[in-house]
Structures are given as C-alpha cells and as structure tokens.
Amino acid sequence: MGLPLFDVNNDPGASFQALMASQGIDLFAPVDASAQPSAHATTVVAVRFSGGVVLVADRQATSYKIASRDTRKIEAADRFSAVAISGSAAAGLNFIRVAQLAFEHYEKLMDVTLSLEGKANYLSTLVRQNNLTTPFTVVPMLAGFDNNHHIGRVFEYDAAGGCYERSDYTVIGSGTDFADTTLRLGFKDAMSSDEAIALACLAVYEAGDNDPSTGGPDFVRGIFPIIVVVDAQGFRELSGEESATRFSAIRDRRISTQGRAGGDLR
Amino acid sequence: MSMPYYVSPEQQVKDRAEFAQKGIARGRSLIGAVFSDGVLIVAENPSTSLNKISEIYDRMAFAGVGKYNEYDRLREAGIRWADSTGFSYSREDVEARALANYYAQHLGDIFAEGQKPYEVEILVAQLGIRQTPTKLYHIAYEGTITDELEFAVLGGDADAIRERYRVSTSGAGDLSGTLQRAVVALSGPDRQIRSSDLEIGILQDAGTRRTFRRITDGETDRLLGR
Numbered sequence: 001m002g003l004p005l006f007d008v009n010n011d012p013g014a015s016f017q018a019l020m021a022s023q024g025i026d027l028f029a030p031v032d033a034s035a036q037p038s039a040h041a042t043t044v045v046a047v048r049f050s051g052g053v054v055l056v057a058d059r060q061a062t063s064y065k066i067a068s069r070d071t072r073k074i075e076a077a078d079r080f081s082a083v084a085i086s087g088s089a090a091a092g093l094n095f096i097r098v099a100q101l102a103f104e105h106y107e108k109l110m111d112v113t114l115s116l117e118g119k120a121n122y123l124s125t126l127v128r129q130n131n132l133t134t135p136f137t138v139v140p141m142l143a144g145f146d147n148n149h150h151i152g153r154v155f156e157y158d159a160a161g162g163c164y165e166r167s168d169y170t171v172i173g174s175g176t177d178f179a180d181t182t183l184r185l186g187f188k189d190a191m192s193s194d195e196a197i198a199l200a201c202l203a204v205y206e207a208g209d210n211d212p213s214t215g216g217p218d219f220v221r222g223i224f225p226i227i228v229v230v231d232a233q234g235f236r237e238l239s240g241e242e243s244a245t246r247f248s249a250i251r252d253r254r255i256s257t258q259g260r261a262g263g264d265l266r
Numbered sequence: 267m268s269m270p271y272y273v274s275p276e277q278q279v280k281d282r283a284e285f286a287q288k289g290i291a292r293g294r295s296l297i298g299a300v301f302s303d304g305v306l307i308v309a310e311n312p313s314t315s316l317n318k319i320s321e322i323y324d325r326m327a328f329a330g331v332g333k334y335n336e337y338d339r340l341r342e343a344g345i346r347w348a349d350s351t352g353f354s355y356s357r358e359d360v361e362a363r364a365l366a367n368y369y370a371q372h373l374g375d376i377f378a379e380g381q382k383p384y385e386v387e388i389l390v391a392q393l394g395i396r397q398t399p400t401k402l403y404h405i406a407y408e409g410t411i412t413d414e415l416e417f418a419v420l421g422g423d424a425d426a427i428r429e430r431y432r433v434s435t436s437g438a439g440d441l442s443g444t445l446q447r448a449v450v451a452l453s454g455p456d457r458q459i460r461s462s463d464l465e466i467g468i469l470q471d472a473g474t475r476r477t478f479r480r481i482t483d484g485e486t487d488r489l490l491g492r
Binding site for chain 1: 317320321322339340342345346347349350351352353369372476
C-alpha cells in the first residue's frame with residue numbers, strides 16, 4: 001500500500017472504518033448466514049463506584065467443549081476506558097481490535113481524545129454492522145472514566161446496537177442472570193473501589209458456580225478472572241495474585257458454609 | 267498560434283527549488299535530536315493549536331516545517347498508512363523507513379510533475395527497539411531523503427542552527443541538557459524564545475505501548491531551568 005492521500009471530497013476524516021473501506025477492506029464482511037458461531041459464552045460485569053468503575057470477567061471460551069480456559073475478554077480501549085465482549089470469540093476479538101484502533105486513530109488525527117459518550121456511540125455502529133451482517137453476534141460493554149465529568153460510567157448494548165447507559169452496574173454474557181442477581185442485592189451508592197471489586201468478584205463467582213458456560217476461578221491451573229479498575233489515573237489491571245487472593249477468600253467463605261451463599265457471609 | 271516558451275529542465279528545477287525554499291524560509295525551524303533514552307523534537311511555534319509535531323504510531327513521530335496545510339496532509343497520510351498497515355499485519359511491521367520512502371517518492375513526484383512543489387520539509391523520527399534502530403529521516407521538498415543518527419534540523423535557517431547545535435553537543439545527553447542545547451541553537455545568540463512559543467514532543471519508553479508525548483509549558487520551564 002502506498003501513501004494514502006485523499007482529495008478534500010473523498011477524505012475519510014478521522015474514521016478508521018471509512019479509511020479501511022476506502023482501501024476495499026470491509027471490517028465486518030458478511031458471511032454465510034447458516035454458519036454456526038464457534039466459541040462463545042461469558043460473564044463480564046462492570047460496577048460503578050465513587051471514583052470510577054470496576055470490571056471483572058471470567059476466562060472461559062465455550063463451544064461444545066471448553067475451547068479455552070484463559071481467554072481475555074476485557075481490554076483497554078484507550079487510557080481511560082475498557083471494552084469487554086460476549087458472544088462469538090472470533091468476532092469479539094476483531095471487535096476489540098477495531099474499537100481500540102478507531103479510538104486511537106481519531107485521537108492521533110484530531111489531536112484530541114474522543115469523549116466517553118462519543119466512544120459509546122461509536123461502538124453502537126460497530127455492533128449494528130457486525131451483528132446485522134454475520135451470525136457471529138457480539139454484545140460488548142464499555143466502561144470508563146469520563147474526564148469531562150469526572151465520574152465512572154458504564155454502557156451496555158443490545159444485539160441490534162442499542163446503547164444504554166446504566167447508573168449502577170451492567171452485566172453481559174450467558175451468566176448474566178446469576179451475576180445480575182448478586183449485583184442487584186449487593187450494590188450500594190458511592191462504594192469504595194475495594195467494595196466494588198469485592199462485589200464484582202462475587203458476582204462472577206456466582207455466575208461461574210451456576211452457569212456451565214462461565215468459568216469460575218481455576219485453582220488447579222491458577223487461572224483467575226481478570227479484574228480491571230478505571231479511575232482518574234486511567235486503566236489498571238490487577239495482578240493475577242491479587243485476583244487469586246480475592247477469589248480464594250470467597251472460596252474459603254463458601255467452604256465454611258458447605259457451599260451455601262447468603263447471610264452475612266455472602 | 268502561440269508557441270509555449272522553452273524552459274530547460276535545469277532552469278525548471280532551479281526555479282522550482284527556489285520557489286520551495288522561499289516558502290519554507292518564511293516559517294520557523296525545528297530540531298529533532300536523539301537524547302540518552304529517547305528522541306526529542308523541538309519546534310518554534312507560537313500557535314498552540316496548529317501543531318508541527320505529531321504522533322504517528324507507537325514508536326514514531328512526525329514533524330513538518332513550511333506550509334501548514336501541506337505538511338498536515340502528509341501527517342494525516344502517515345497516520346493512516348501506519349494504522350492500516352498495523353491492522354493488516356502486525357504493530358511490529360510499521361517501520362519509519364517505509365513511510366519515509368513513501369514521503370520521499372510523493373514529494374519527488376510532486377516536485378517534478380505537480381503544478382507547484384510542496385513548500386515543506388518533514389521529519390520522521392523512530393524510537394528504536396531490538397533490531398530496529400533509533401533514527402531520524404529528514405525529507406526535503408524535492409524528495410531528497412537523509413537518515414540521521416544524532417540530530418536533524420529543518421527549516422529556512424537550518425545551516426546556522428545545525429552549526430550552532432553541532433558545536434554545542436558531544437554525544438547524547440539527557441532530556442533536559444539536549445532540550446537546552448536545542449533551544450539555544452534554535453534561538454541564536456541575540457534572542458531568547460519564550461517557553462510558550464516552543465512546541466515539544468518526545469518519544470520515550472515509559473512502560474506503555476505508545477511512546478509519544480507532548481511536553482507542556484510548565485514542564486518546559488522546569489527542563490530549561492527557567
């Protein structure tokens with residue numbers, strides 16, 4: 001490929017998608033509608049707290065069997081936002097890549113970062129384009145720190161690309177019911193980051209415990225859910241050891257009650 | 267029927283070069299210099315929004331002097347080239363040498379065939395890693411490309427600035443020392459450039475994928491010891 005120069009009337013502007021389209025690359029190429037999605041299933045939760053958002057995701061990719069035990073479903077979209085995926089693994093990973101590049105491309109060309117709301121709306125179009133052209137459905141979430149308003153914000157999507165901001169928390173994936181119930185009962189306004197991490201971990205633990213397509217903490221292999229915090233300092237992923245400590249604590253509580261959840265222990 | 271005047275190729279090249287040089291000389295100059303753990307680009311630029319220096323990719327920066335609309339277009343093309351190459355292949359495959367060559371070809375073509383040559387000079391800087399070296403590619407208005415390992419000066423007053431910088435330096439110093447020498451070389455003996463009139467960008471490893479960052483006025487003052 002040579003130097004991509006455009007005249008004023010054909011300039012793709014700051015859109016990475018428009019740029020690729022100008023080169024004949026369709027980022028969401030239509031495929032045979034009868035094709036069956038392969039790996040899928042997930043639980044990812046995002047919880048707002050006083051200074052930002054916490055995200056926790058399980059690590060399992062599931063087809064007819066367990067396809068992968070150490071999948072990463074949360075990535076930094078840029079310095080102040082995280083994007084997470086559920087649905088088709090293949091389409092989801094492509095989705096993350098396109099989202100990351102689209103935000104970075106905009107930032108470099110315009111010399112200014114997209115607002116968090118701008119990023120959320122931009123993802124709507126990507127979801128719609130992917131899901132309406134392929135059976136490899138992706139349902140993402142976006143969570144981040146809004147530097148214009150100094151708060152953490154979470155956005156969820158439906159399969160048709162509708163974007164909805166939630167004031168408390170959001171969940172995607174096959175384990176949604178279990179994680180959602182946990183979060184609904186445990187959520188409080190203005191939690192500390194520590195409380196929010198504890199609650200989000202418990203929600204993913206519950207999903208892993210009850211949904212066959214969500215992987216819980218894997219003490220045998222030492223693979224633990226990914227925990228991410230996005231606050232005024234930006235995107236930060238907690239270490240594997242920290243995640244192991246958090247999930248071991250939940251496990252120990254459950255052992256002491258012979259596996260029963262609830263009560264003060266939760 | 268009127269006959270077109272005959273202009274010899276030599277004369278044509280000379281005229282075009284003179285035209286481009288005049289255009290470039292109207293603007294302010296800039297220096298790109300390698301320091302101990304990164305690359306520094308300093309431009310004299312009174313505007314705070316019309317930038318001369320920009321990020322291209324993870325380890326690559328761009329700078330231009332001359333006509334803003336012309337080098338800004340090249341800057342955009344560079345970002346587009348880098349982002350789509352990195353997407354199609356891998357981020358590691360985005361290399362400054364390839365981009366510098368495309369710029370050189372384009373500027374050369376426009377100089378020889380265009381209505382008028384571009385009145386710009388550009389710099390593509392790359393921060394090295396593993397096999398990739400730290401390099402500064404300087405591309406002139408007619409497509410001449412030179413690669414520098416230590417520093418490059420772009421703009422109308424380049425010869426004098428280059429000489430001032432050359433005599434002041436011995437090897438790659440730290441960021442603060444390199445910036446001070448560059449600013450002294452840019453301003454010359456008779457004046458001092460205000461911090462707010464300097465645009466500064468650096469490529470430096472800080473544990474993140476993207477290595478480009480702009481230096482703010484406050485940090486400039488601190489680095490210059492003002």
